[in-house]
Amino acid sequence: MSPHRTADLGFARLDLDRAERTGTPEVVYAAGKTPAQTVACLAALLDDGAALAWATRVDAATTAAILERWPDAVLDPEARCAFVGELPTPVGSVLVLTAGTSDGPVAAEVAATLAASGVGCRRVDDVGVAGVHRVLAVAPEVAAADVVVVVAGMDGALPSVVAGLTDRLVVAVPTSVGYGAAFEGLAALLTMLTACAPGVLVVNIDNGFGAGVAAARIARSAQGRAAQR
Amino acid sequence: MSPHRTADLGFARLDLDRAERTGTPEVVYAAGKTPAQTVACLAALLDDGAALAWATRVDAATTAAILERWPDAVLDPEARCAFVGELPTPVGSVLVLTAGTSDGPVAAEVAATLAASGVGCRRVDDVGVAGVHRVLAVAPEVAAADVVVVVAGMDGALPSVVAGLTDRLVVAVPTSVGYGAAFEGLAALLTMLTACAPGVLVVNIDNGFGAGVAAARIARSAQGRAAQR
Amino acid sequence: MSPHRTADLGFARLDLDRAERTGTPEVVYAAGKTPAQTVACLAALLDDGAALAWATRVDAATTAAILERWPDAVLDPEARCAFVGELPTPVGSVLVLTAGTSDGPVAAEVAATLAASGVGCRRVDDVGVAGVHRVLAVAPEVAAADVVVVVAGMDGALPSVVAGLTDRLVVAVPTSVGYGAAFEGLAALLTMLTACAPGVLVVNIDNGFGAGVAAARIARSAQGRAAQR
Amino acid sequence: MSPHRTADLGFARLDLDRAERTGTPEVVYAAGKTPAQTVACLAALLDDGAALAWATRVDAATTAAILERWPDAVLDPEARCAFVGELPTPVGSVLVLTAGTSDGPVAAEVAATLAASGVGCRRVDDVGVAGVHRVLAVAPEVAAADVVVVVAGMDGALPSVVAGLTDRLVVAVPTSVGYGAAFEGLAALLTMLTACAPGVLVVNIDNGFGAGVAAARIARSAQGRAAQR
């Protein structure tokens, strides 16, 4: 049946064939792991022959531990990601929009995930619906993209507007930006789930990684289609 | 000090001077009252000299009881309102927008409240952000209005977009239209409270009456200003 | 710019160019509309030249009104959908899985949406994780599909397991099936949003229509790719 | 159509014509921005010719960065606002009431917003309903105001009482003051949304800025009317 080798590190049981099985390799989620555990996971993945090993949600201590072990690791501080190995050549094109400047770190995690997945990314920040003409102005970029990722906190209204303008799928990422009745991203999450335009799919609050993985799959599929025309 | 005569009906204590004190007369909220209680309240207000007495949230039984007592009462079934007496001549202009057809009954309550308050109303339905050009198309009506009331359920995103287009105040009314994560209007309520554009003020879910009262006050104030120019 | 003709029916403002703009035509959401309003919307869409007009969440009264006007309308009672006109020839293949029998009506809405969107659908019911071998047994169907829609209530655990088995995107639909701490679908919704496997995208509780629209877009894109190989 | 020039700073896309379009200029929300980003936004607005540029929710680091760039910037530490440029001459009169001393910072943000918007403000603190005679004692100030902003945490009961005394609109601001079942302002928010007196409009928890913008619009409108009498 489907492949399922694992590497047992005691505290972790790495799923070595996940990339073959699901198209996405096991990625190390560093939150809740010690720096040593994250380094050990990355090393085990590289030992198994991965061209690129990769951790998300890295803090300063973990970053230092990674750099000590692999001085040429690539760091993306805004996205809180670290990469050891070779980033693939990007194909396709995902448009990443943010409603406001404060949504930047989550959009950066989307972009980093796309880069590690070998998919191209164009990012346009701060096009919230309070100035809807900014949204209309990016219509050409929307039309040129394989899929659109929309990152928004507070009222989370941007995906509804974008989805009404295009036949591209919209992957909506609510963020915890805001205060009071934003309830740490709950308001934006509910807005996106009840978007009045179809074609909006939602991931967890602040989950730039998940949005990037999904967008990469759609973009690769769309590139296949485009090539064939 | 300020006037405060009351009429004691036993089950109710009508605030007879509320119109003089607050500009809005005591209006009978029929939900939770028997038909006989609603009729008694209306009668007491008329007995005190009101030119117009008025009930909201009337059901079929209450409507029948009102018509039996006052055969020439004016009924608005969509708004679930009943009026006994003379509607004032409207001045000013409030624009009432709905995001979808299902928001109609709440918009109707706004309109009925404006009519009873002597303020003019123009209603444009079904201009949700899934087709944002419909919103842009009503820009002339927005510019001509004294204030805009926006009624929306589901994602509740319409007020954010409208407020970004105008210097008019936006009174936002979330509705219980929707299902699932709309949570009976909670999603729309949170969206409106966290609207990324300033100038949005919010009332309770489905509270067309409250929105109408507030819009009437703003419109009368704006009419004063316009007349003076 | 992008096309945006509308048909103003008074109570509704139909977005006639939505299909051209977004790939999905305006579909009539019958909940909250009178039977006459739904019929009028369908008629306006057909008058504008649509080959197929279509309503979701139709009840018995609306069904009767549609059949009276268009005796050859196609009805899908399990999905609560009605179609007037020609269903397109299906291409591609979406796999629709349900965790339990009670999730059937939502899966039926997914299937009806796919049919109206011209995309093929294979549905396998009742493969919940309480018997995980049932899930493993559908691995061939998963591998053959362009995208997988997973419909589940109660614990909502099925999408996590499926997403770990495949490189297909998983569109997860929480349902309101269950009682107590299922909280009308909230438990399943939260489970799906926090799925430990990437590649899961979530729609609103019981939103078979939204899942169907998204799956159709992905499948058409994937078919483009497949054809080219 | 309506004006919509933007300034693209990369991380931000400033809406330069917002003041012309909506009567309120783009204001820099400093929370979630680096000090350098906030300074860059203010500079871009001033470069575009604004007489006054303005940031809210500034912390110590951002304050220092602003003062370094513009030594004559005006700071309001209680309101956490910073102003660069000329404050307009105030017209009209808004009454700002607080229920308790702890609501002060939010009331200060209301007052700062009014000052920057060119509207006069009178603030009376600590008139909560536990001593309702304190509320009655401000009746003359209420009567003299164009609009009343009521800032309250904990039970949030003050707007209901004030709205019953006056024909002025009441803009209600729930605050996160309190503990336990105050749930970070949720209790006050729900109280204000369900106020038994009409004429109460609500903004987000702790949103002094939004309340100030709305009150300024109402006051300017009311001043127009008053002048004409």
Next chain:
Amino acid sequence: MSPHRTADLGFARLDLDRAERTGTPEVVYAAGKTPAQTVACLAALLDDGAALAWATRVDAATTAAILERWPDAVLDPEARCAFVGELPTPVGSVLVLTAGTSDGPVAAEVAATLAASGVGCRRVDDVGVAGVHRVLAVAPEVAAADVVVVVAGMDGALPSVVAGLTDRLVVAVPTSVGYGAAFEGLAALLTMLTACAPGVLVVNIDNGFGAGVAAARIARSAQGRAAQR
């Protein structure tokens, strides 16, 4: 130790000495019991020698079953209570206030509980804070009472105002009156729990019985004090 005889009816285990132990007899909560079960419970209490047996939350079927068994039972349809036996002579005085007419049934349950507990009751309805002079007008009744029970739905603001006027304890009863953000009484409950005036004690939503029991104990205690002076 303390007395604890029980009557075992199979489906119920009546606590026969509860009156002796706690001052309040076992009262039959009819919701969730069949009419026959309620009748059997009342009969067992009377068989044990109780002068008065008493059921709350009785519906039409249970009422009929009680009247068939005890034709001279006393029914209070507004309070949904039924009494079999002798009501005691009332002493002391509890003031029961309601914020609105719709709060009547809960206030009636308070009054019925007081009557069955042998405590006098004066009820004044519809003195909500939207007309705060109505509250001030009942100051003499407040001063004359041993304790005040305040029944309010929607914003639930009345107890805060009353508690600021008096040294009497205020027993606050939130009701499920209201809609939208009233959330079935949650808004009023939170308001009362966070009342800015001390001296407010809260019971469950719609729990007129619990408020009546508590008020009766306080009133009896206060009567003891008054008599002694």
Next chain:
Amino acid sequence: MSPHRTADLGFARLDLDRAERTGTPEVVYAAGKTPAQTVACLAALLDDGAALAWATRVDAATTAAILERWPDAVLDPEARCAFVGELPTPVGSVLVLTAGTSDGPVAAEVAATLAASGVGCRRVDDVGVAGVHRVLAVAPEVAAADVVVVVAGMDGALPSVVAGLTDRLVVAVPTSVGYGAAFEGLAALLTMLTACAPGVLVVNIDNGFGAGVAAARIARSAQGRAAQR
């Protein structure tokens, strides 16, 4: 590996080897199934050789359909369960306690599940903590039981008290009995999850079936131990 034959009925995929694999057969959850579907499931299980087939949450229509097909089916209306086939001889002893009479139907579902699982059951109703001596009085029954199931709504306090008295495991079942702040069983659920005594394990609100299955497993295990002594 472990056995996993299934019966594919189209709308359902029965897990025929669940009993062998997990010790509990596939039981038909009738809520959300048509009467015909429930009958078909029961028939398929019997056709596969089950000595007993069994459905929970049956309503009147389903009950009638079952009786029409199997006139000698055993019905338990209080528990809403139906059994076709032979009930096993009970071994062991589970004590089922309820806090109040209204918790009876859930306790009945526990008892029916135990009966179908071949485990003995003793049920004592209405021993809530408002009369804690009733709890102490059942100490001998607690000591004689293999495991105790405690069913309680409203405050859900009974499991905490029972678990402090015994070394038996307590399986706690919150019920939706109560009103207001009971929030359909949420209050009892949270109480049980935070019980101050260890040894309390919790199932879903109103989930008598799940509690019965778990208790049966514990009791059978304990009987094994007892027999060996």
Next chain:
Amino acid sequence: MSPHRTADLGFARLDLDRAERTGTPEVVYAAGKTPAQTVACLAALLDDGAALAWATRVDAATTAAILERWPDAVLDPEARCAFVGELPTPVGSVLVLTAGTSDGPVAAEVAATLAASGVGCRRVDDVGVAGVHRVLAVAPEVAAADVVVVVAGMDGALPSVVAGLTDRLVVAVPTSVGYGAAFEGLAALLTMLTACAPGVLVVNIDNGFGAGVAAARIARSAQGRAAQR
């Protein structure tokens, strides 16, 4: 009418006649006030002739500021209270029970409030229902008290048990002690509101002050009664 002099400190408006009007003086809630503001409030109350001025929720900085101004102030660090002036001679007796040691600080606030209110207090800690005999063992103290205050976090079950043992009123104080599903005191709050025994009245989470004020009023009333016997 009732007395209502105030002291206007700018940031605060002290209610000088609150003691005369409500029996409880204005007490300074130090959370959310600067140390200087708290000192100024205390000074103003003493200047007005109060024999005792008093602040709650004081932190280290405020404590230092108070001691600098009034070196003989009395501090209660566990209760986070500070007193300036003379504590009255206590009369009557309130029993304060805690379910666990961690509830101590809230119980200390109750005790400090009683001391400042001139009412006697006996405190017994750590009598949670996991060892129900500890509860039964304090029955003599319960019987000797005028009123019982029960402080409990986690499951909050103690008030239900105590109220079933006595004819004293139980003032229940939920605390934020616990983790997970305790949800910062919400679990205990809901438990207490739905207590199955009548005679339980509830205050806000961690509100030892409010419980103390209420208990003091009941105790003084009960002392009146006892003296007369």
Next chain:
Amino acid sequence: MSPHRTADLGFARLDLDRAERTGTPEVVYAAGKTPAQTVACLAALLDDGAALAWATRVDAATTAAILERWPDAVLDPEARCAFVGELPTPVGSVLVLTAGTSDGPVAAEVAATLAASGVGCRRVDDVGVAGVHRVLAVAPEVAAADVVVVVAGMDGALPSVVAGLTDRLVVAVPTSVGYGAAFEGLAALLTMLTACAPGVLVVNIDNGFGAGVAAARIARSAQGRAAQR
């Protein structure tokens, strides 16, 4: 009746006979206690003759205080537990599974509790359902265990899958691992409560201690049974 000696330390009232009564000794919950209080509780338990005294949720300060008093105390930093005295010889076997590495500390608390309870434990980490073959691979360990404890955060889906594979009881422990819609463990808690497979029993979020106590009781019971075969 049952034994109930207590040790009164003033701030605590230790339940000395809890082990005899319930099979689990009083264990000191150090959160919310000062280091000195925790030490005093441990000393009192040892003074009473306990062979092992034990504290959970110890921080660094408490750990230091314990080591100062008992230099040979055994510390488990991952589990945040401290033991003074002799650990019993383990019998039986509990399998503890975690879904991810971050769930480790809670699993460690389960293991420490089992060790202190004299029950054997095998722990396998990081077998989440995103790689369901990892779950299937532990089937032999599941079959060899007396009971399975499953610790999982985020989607909390692992217990549903495990329970479908075995006739062992599954004790499910939701953890607060995750972000956004994980809501501090709420998502996992709801998933586990609504698990579609019977045989799942749930404890509070992060409650490794409670899970360990319950598993120990089941394992001891099962060992009895196994020995007899």
